[in-house]
Amino acid sequence: MTSVGPAELEALRLSLAVAARSVAFSLPLAVLVAWLLTRARFPGRTLFDAFVHLPLVLPPVAVGYVLLVVFGARGALGGWLRNHFGIELAFTTAGAALATAVMTFPLMVRAMRLSLENIDRGLEDAARTLGAGPLDRFASITLPLMLPGILAGAVTAFAAGLGEFGAVITFTSNIPGVTRTLPLALYTAMQSPGGDALALRLALLSFGLGLSGLLAAELLVRRVRRRLGR
Amino acid sequence: MLQVAVSVRRSGFALDADFAAPTPGVIALFGRSGSGKTTLVNIISGLLAPDSGSVRLGEDILTDTQAGIAVPVERRRIGYVFQDPRLFPHLSVSANLHYGRRRARAATTLIDFDEVLALLALEPLLARRPHQLSGGERQRVALGRALLAQPRLLLLDEPLASVDVARREEVLPYLEALRDRLAIPMVYVSHQFEEVLQLATHMVLLEAGKVLAQGSVNALSLRPELQGIVGPDLVGAVLDGSVTRVDAVSGSAELAVGSGTLQVSLRDAAVGDRVRLQVLARDVILAVQPVQGLSVRNALPGTVAAVSTDDFGALVTMNVGGATVLARITAGALQALRLRPGDAAWTLFKAVSTRGHTFRLPRAQPAAVPPAPEPGRGP
Numbered sequence: 269m270t271s272v273g274p275a276e277l278e279a280l281r282l283s284l285a286v287a288a289r290s291v292a293f294s295l296p297l298a299v300l301v302a303w304l305l306t307r308a309r310f311p312g313r314t315l316f317d318a319f320v321h322l323p324l325v326l327p328p329v330a331v332g333y334v335l336l337v338v339f340g341a342r343g344a345l346g347g348w349l350r351n352h353f354g355i356e357l358a359f360t361t362a363g364a365a366l367a368t369a370v371m372t373f374p375l376m377v378r379a380m381r382l383s384l385e386n387i388d389r390g391l392e393d394a395a396r397t398l399g400a401g402p403l404d405r406f407a408s409i410t411l412p413l414m415l416p417g418i419l420a421g422a423v424t425a426f427a428a429g430l431g432e433f434g435a436v437i438t439f440t441s442n443i444p445g446v447t448r449t450l451p452l453a454l455y456t457a458m459q460s461p462g463g464d465a466l467a468l469r470l471a472l473l474s475f476g477l478g479l480s481g482l483l484a485a486e487l488l489v490r491r492v493r494r495r496l497g498r
Numbered sequence: 499m500l501q502v503a504v505s506v507r508r509s510g511f512a513l514d515a516d517f518a519a520p521t522p523g524v525i526a527l528f529g530r531s532g533s534g535k536t537t538l539v540n541i542i543s544g545l546l547a548p549d550s551g552s553v554r555l556g557e558d559i560l561t562d563t564q565a566g567i568a569v570p571v572e573r574r575r576i577g578y579v580f581q582d583p584r585l586f587p588h589l590s591v592s593a594n595l596h597y598g599r600r601r602a603r604a605a606t607t608l609i610d611f612d613e614v615l616a617l618l619a620l621e622p623l624l625a626r627r628p629h630q631l632s633g634g635e636r637q638r639v640a641l642g643r644a645l646l647a648q649p650r651l652l653l654l655d656e657p658l659a660s661v662d663v664a665r666r667e668e669v670l671p672y673l674e675a676l677r678d679r680l681a682i683p684m685v686y687v688s689h690q691f692e693e694v695l696q697l698a699t700h701m702v703l704l705e706a707g708k709v710l711a712q713g714s715v716n717a718l719s720l721r722p723e724l725q726g727i728v729g730p731d732l733v734g735a736v737l738d739g740s741v742t743r744v745d746a747v748s749g750s751a752e753l754a755v756g757s758g759t760l761q762v763s764l765r766d767a768a769v770g771d772r773v774r775l776q777v778l779a780r781d782v783i784l785a786v787q788p789v790q791g792l793s794v795r796n797a798l799p800g801t802v803a804a805v806s807t808d809d810f811g812a813l814v815t816m817n818v819g820g821a822t823v824l825a826r827i828t829a830g831a832l833q834a835l836r837l838r839p840g841d842a843a844w845t846l847f848k849a850v851s852t853r854g855h856t857f858r859l860p861r862a863q864p865a866a867v868p869p870a871p872e873p874g875r876g877p
Contacts (some may be wrong), residue, residue, distance in 0.1 A: 390584050393545055396571040397578040398647045399601035408597070412588045496587045 276469055278445060279453035282361065283477075286436075286449055287429035289365035291422050294373050298421060301373075302380035303410075321374045323435075328371060332438025335367055339439075359440050364447045367435040372428045376421035383417025384410070416492045420485050427481025431474055450474050500525065500651065500683065504541050504551030504561070513537050513548075513707040519700045521556070521651070521683035526694040526715070529704030530727055535687045536581075538704070539653045542685065543578050544571040555651055575603060577649030577682075581659045583636035585628035591639050592624040598647030607648060609680060614642045617679065618672050633661045634668035641672065645682070652676075655687045673697055678860040691728045695736060695776055696857045703727070719776070720815060720822055722806060730810045734778035735823045738859060741771045750795075750849055756820025761795035763853040772859035781851040782825035784814060785844040786835050795849035798823075802841045805832070816845045823847075 304310075305317055323331055339346040339357040349355040357363035387410060395405045411418075433451040440447040442456060454470040457463035503516040513534040519525040527535045540546035542553055544560065547568060553561040555576075560569045577598075585594050599611065615621050618638045628636060637657050644652060657673070658666050670693070677684065677697060688694055694701060694715065701718045703710040710723045718724060719736035739755035744767055751764040753773060762775060789797065800818035807813075812832040814825045823845050827835075837843060 388584070390580065390582065391586060393571075394578070394580065394584040395586075395597070396545070397543055397574075397576065398598035398643065399572050399575070399603060400597075401570075401572050404601070409586060415588075 273466075275453065275466065276473060279448060279450045279470065280473060280477075282364075282445070282447070283430045283449040283451075286361060286364045286368055286432075286447075287426045289362070290369035290372060290429045291376075291426045293365065294369040294376060294425070295418070295422055298373060298376040298380060298425075299411075299414075299418065302377050302384055302414075302417075303406075305377070306381055306384045320377055323371050324374045328432070328434025329438050331370055332367055332435040335363075335370065335435065335439040339363070339366065357439075359443060359447065361440075361446055363440040364436045364449065367439045368429040368432040371432050371435050372425035375428055376425040379421030379424060380414060380417040383414045383420070387413045413496070416489045416496070419492060420489045423481060423485035423488060427478055427485070430477050430481070450477075499554075499556060500542075500685070501552070501554040502538070502542060504538075504548035504553065506537060506541070506546070506548050511537075511707065515702075515704065515707065515709050517702045517709050517712045519702065519712070522681045523699035524677050524684045524686050524697050525700045525702060526698035527685060527687045527702050527704060528689070528691070528694050528727070529710075530689055532706075533704040534707040535689075535704055536655055537707075539578070539655050539685060539687055542651070543576050543653055544569060544574050545578075572601075573603065575648065575650050577644035577647055577652040579637070579640050579644050579652070579654045579657045581656045583628070583633075583640040583660065585631075585636055585639055585643070587628050589628075590624070591620070591626050591628070591631070594628065594639060595620070595624075595643050595646055598643050602646070602648040608682065609645055609648065611646065614645050617675055618642045632665065632668075634665040637661055637669050638672060641669075641676070645676075645680075649682060652682050652684045653687075654684060656689070658688075658690070658693065670696065674858065689727075691732050695774060715774075720824060722808075722813065725808075725813075730826065731780060732778070733813070733824060733826065734776045734781070734855075735821070737775045737777065737821050737823075739773060739775065741767050741769050741773060744769055756818075758798060758819030758821065760798075760852075761849040762856060763849050763851075764856055774857040774859050775852055776855040776857075777823055777847055777852065778855065779813060779824040779826035781847050782816075782823060783846040784816070784825050784827060784831075784835065784837065785846060786837070786841075788844060789846070792846070793848070794846045796845075796847050798845045800843065800845055802837050802839050802843055804839055805837055807832070816843065818845050 301320055336358060337343055341358055346357060357366055391409055392405050395409045400408060431451050436447060436449060437452055442448055442452050448456065450470060450473065454467055454474065457467040457470060499518060500521055501518045506513040515534065515538055527538055529535055537546065541548050548561065548563060550563045552559065559567050560574055561567060586597065618641060620639060620642050623631060623635055623639065631639065658669055661669055674697065686697055698715050701715045702712045703718060703723060711718055711721045716736045716738060719734065725733045737755045739753040741751050742754045742759065743752035745751065749763060749765045751762055751767050753760045753762050753775060764773065767773065798818040800816045802814060803817045803822065804815040805812055807829065811826065811828040814827060814837060816823045816825060825845065
């Protein structure tokens with residue numbers, strides 16, 4: 269096996285960029301959705317819950333197709349975004365990040381919800397009796413206590429986002445240097461004659477990245493938990 | 499004055515409570531578990547909205563369902579020490595203490611940081627995290643945190659329940675110090691009669707969501723309803739008096755109660771100290787004629803005020819020199835002595851029997867505590 273070449277580095281760089289952008293974009297939204305699903309009571313909550321989790325069960329290709337219809341050049345939102353903000357999503361790195369964000373969103377929400385459900389509501393009541401209003405309570409008590417969940421969600425979503433394939437290739441195609449992330453490069457290598465060695469290297473790289481991502485998540489969560497005395 | 503008149507209905511539970519108690523002072527909500535004590539303090543704090551009724555503190559209306567008033571919890575300025583300490587686990591002890599102080603809406607500072615540190619001995623704990631504290635320490639921090647929010651009323655919901663019995667002495671003296679040095683009125687929830695005796699000035703007796711009786715601890719100690727909650731062995735008149743003479747050698751003291759004096763077993767007391775004494779009814783002997791040659795140190799002439807009989811025999815209420823004492827005697831003794839209200843009789847109890855049943859009171863009675871109103875009649 270030869271050393272890592274420019275093709276692998278390019279794919280790795282793109283994967284990291286796409287995953288980082290997708291996490292940055294979806295993190296605040298996931299906190300809000302996790303809070304809504306755990307604490308708020310509103311009509312249609314169950315339907316909303318199911319909708320948030322839909323990417324877990326839908327074929328990724330279907331998600332990519334829906335994104336293409338909505339955010340594509342001729343899509344309802346896509347046209348509007350291009351005309352008003354000059355934002356192109358279809359066939360761009362930003363689009364790959366959006367597709368990744370949609371696919372990993374339920375993973376993130378689930379991790380945050382778990383830690384939110386573990387917070388003793390009595391602590392929030394205590395904060396109330398000490399003079400803290402709703403936003404104050406959220407910022408000073410709820411958010412810091414759900415930090416393990418936020419971190420776990422972010423790292424898991426990042427690790428999963430490095431390998432998002434179906435939605436990305438459907439929505440943004442397979443453009444070298446733009447949307448050809450690790451899994452797409454692996455797929456391309458497998459399709460090309462004589463690409464076996466490259467495919468193996470890319471596969472090993474994905475494997476290593478995934479493992480270190482999950483390990484990092486676990487270690488990070490443990491450290492934060494210890495700081496919280498649990 | 500704290501006035502509460504509220505009702506709550508839930509499946510399997512109904513609360514219909516109505517009481518008024520003077521402030522400052524320590525108001526004990528006393529009753530068995532499930533009698534509605536915690537529900538009541540949650541309503542006062544605002545954490546729970548009553549189905550109907552009102553809560554007033556002094557001139558302020560905190561809750562009034564008819565007028566549509568419900569002051570939010572965070573604006574009530576009512577401190578709450580819960581059964582479990584509920585310290586914020588992600589903050590140090592110091593940050594926990596500052597949490598309420600920073601958000602205090604009081605125009606004036608009732609108690610400052612250094613005062614709380616001194617009162618509750620918190621200085622050595624400041625840098626620690628809540629999980630590094632013992633149960634008693636946690637509850638002291640919770641107490642300090644509530645005080646620093648500058649509350650105008652402090653709710654204490656069985657603050658010793660989460661502290662193991664051996665460590666209670668680690669917290670109780672601090673609660674006493676709080677009562678004696680601060681003018682913050684307190685509502686103290688407990689099902690331990692001894693805690694009530696040690697701390698309370700006023701008492702509200704709860705049973706199955708209803709107020710059975712309310713008044714001063716002294717007046718309520720004579721109510722027969724109390725026996726149903728504390729059991730026959732802990733029934734006894736509660737007398738407040740001041741020390742007039744101390745015999746350090748024998749560990750005894752003389753207590754002025756009403757217009758008479760009592761001999762009690764009391765160590766570490768000084769003349770002028772105010773002391774609360776519970777004379778257990780089962781420790782009291784009645785005699786229809788003066789007796790001589792007995793070792794008993796208290797033999798007080800008086801008259802029978804009331805006689806009630808129950809499963810345990812008879813409970814006789816005696817008026818002795820401006821004080822009232824309960825005596826528990828057997829049905830046979832009642833028959834032999836033929837005691838009836840108005841009869842003259844002697845009340846006897848040993849000084850030694852008072853050991854462990856005396857409690858220190860603040861030296862100066864907290865200001866503005868009027869005599870407790872008779873139950874049923876509004877103040």
